[in-house]
Amino acid sequence: MTDRDALFARLRRRPDVEDATLLAHDASDALILDEAARLRKQLGEVVVIGDRHGALTLGALHDGAEHVRAHQDSIVGERALDANAAELGPVGAGGFTHHRLDASLVEGATLVLLQLPRALDELDEIAELIATHADEQVRVVAGGRVKHMTMSMNALLGRSFRHVHASRGWRKSRVLHAEGPRRPGISWPRTRRHALLGRQQSVVAHGGAFAGTAVDIGAQTLLAHLDDMADASHAIDLACGTGVLGIALALARPELQVLATDASAAAIASTRASANANGVADRVDARQLDGLEGVPDASAGLILLNPPFHLGATVHTGIAERLIADAGRALAPGGELWCVWNTPLGYRPLLERVGETRQASRTPKFTVTVTTR
Structure with missing residues (x-):
């Protein structure tokens, strides 16, 4: 078991619903972090969007990120991240800040880690925001479980980014890489x-x-x-x-x-x-x-x-x-x-x-x- 695996094993969903069939992480979290690590030796500041209970945020800090700007749509997810960070101690202490889904989240960002949402509209709004306000050199590493991914996601990311390509599948998960923001502007809500x-x-x-x-x-x-x-x-x-x-x-x-x-x-x-x-x-x-x-x-x-x-x-x-x-x-x-x-x-x-x-x-x-x- 790697150090990161040990970290993931300690994560809990609380105060979200917990039972034996529900986990606080899955293979897509690990794959996103692995694909991000291949992009650069020093992670620097990272933006994390769609983290469920802290696996991506705390995993990025474990892997060397200096700071994480995090957005989670659910207040329950935010609290789970806070609780897991407190439980893990030095790994997460003071290493991240919560942000709304607005320009302050992604302004100047060069690396964004994203858990792909199931709703295409949600992905569209997130992609527009990143492509409009992040750094020109931004790289987006967006992952999910293969059974919930569709080619429509590639096409939708292509409306906001010039280059989109998929990683190889691993443990029923896959990552989409996006770069070259088109600066589309914001069409939401x-x-x-x-x-x-x-x-x-x-x-x-x-x-x-x-x-x-x-x-x-x-x-x-x-x-x-x-x-x-x-x-x-x-x-x-x-x-x-x-x-x-x-x-x-x-x-x-x-x-x-x-x-x-x-x-x-x-x-x-x-x-x-x-x-x-x-x-x-x-x-x-x-x-x-x-x-x-x-x-x-x-x-x-x-x-x-x-x-x-x-x-x-x-x-x-x-x-x-x-x-x-x-x-x-x-x-x-x-x-x-x-x-x-x-x-x-x-x-x-x-x-x-x-x-x-x-x-x-x-x-x-x-x-x-x-x-x-």
Whole structure:
């Protein structure tokens, strides 16, 4: 076992969901670092984008990087990196800083390590940012698991970089190298108008936001019940994505205040932009949080939840379980939790732990329930 392997073996996912089937690293992390090491003897300052729980950031520092500028979309991922750095001691102490996905992250950078996102829109936004603001000599080393990579990724990187080529595969992983930035400028976020509940609503989305500028079917299914929801003065859009649910509620109820929360930085930036585009920014407070942290117990009269059912590329109920439990903690006596979920996942027992639960609608694909504490 190499020193880096020993480092990886100590990594944990906490405070993200942990179980025996989920790891804090995979072979693509090692391959990205190996391919980067072949580019230069001294790593100097490195930019890391999309690190999941710290493997790339701490691995780069272990391999000799002087400093790492890191961007992770998930606040849970940020905290996992911090926790792993503290656990490893000297390897990560003071060696990295967290950054938003903006020019300050990549300005002047000559080496960017990237865990390839599954969403092409997210990759497009990241590629544009690097190619617009990084050094002319920047090299991008972008890796992932082969089963999640497509030729579309090569083509998309080619829109922002003059030269793109793939490494050989290794342990079911591969790296794409990109260089020669085209200076394309920034085209994100993007906006689309939708007719929802008899009114026009704008959805503004960054590349990493779930469903982008579309309105996913689950959200549409839950929106059909908007008039049936409790008449509360304050509501929470939990795991808000682009804020479609909370903003629709705010538009329908002019006196309502909405708290929209999501672990994703792209989601919160999208929700804020969407709230502004729809003229409700003064009544929709969007915050990047792990669930409903900081929300007092038994304080919420109305919570809307369209929970994710993936952890990365894995179908897993862990996040939904945590969100439902947190909603139950925050729900006031007599308050309502409206939830839409994929029917085959069977979340009803989890919801019944919160309170009395009834089915509002059901199709083979989606079920809408209302839970009263």
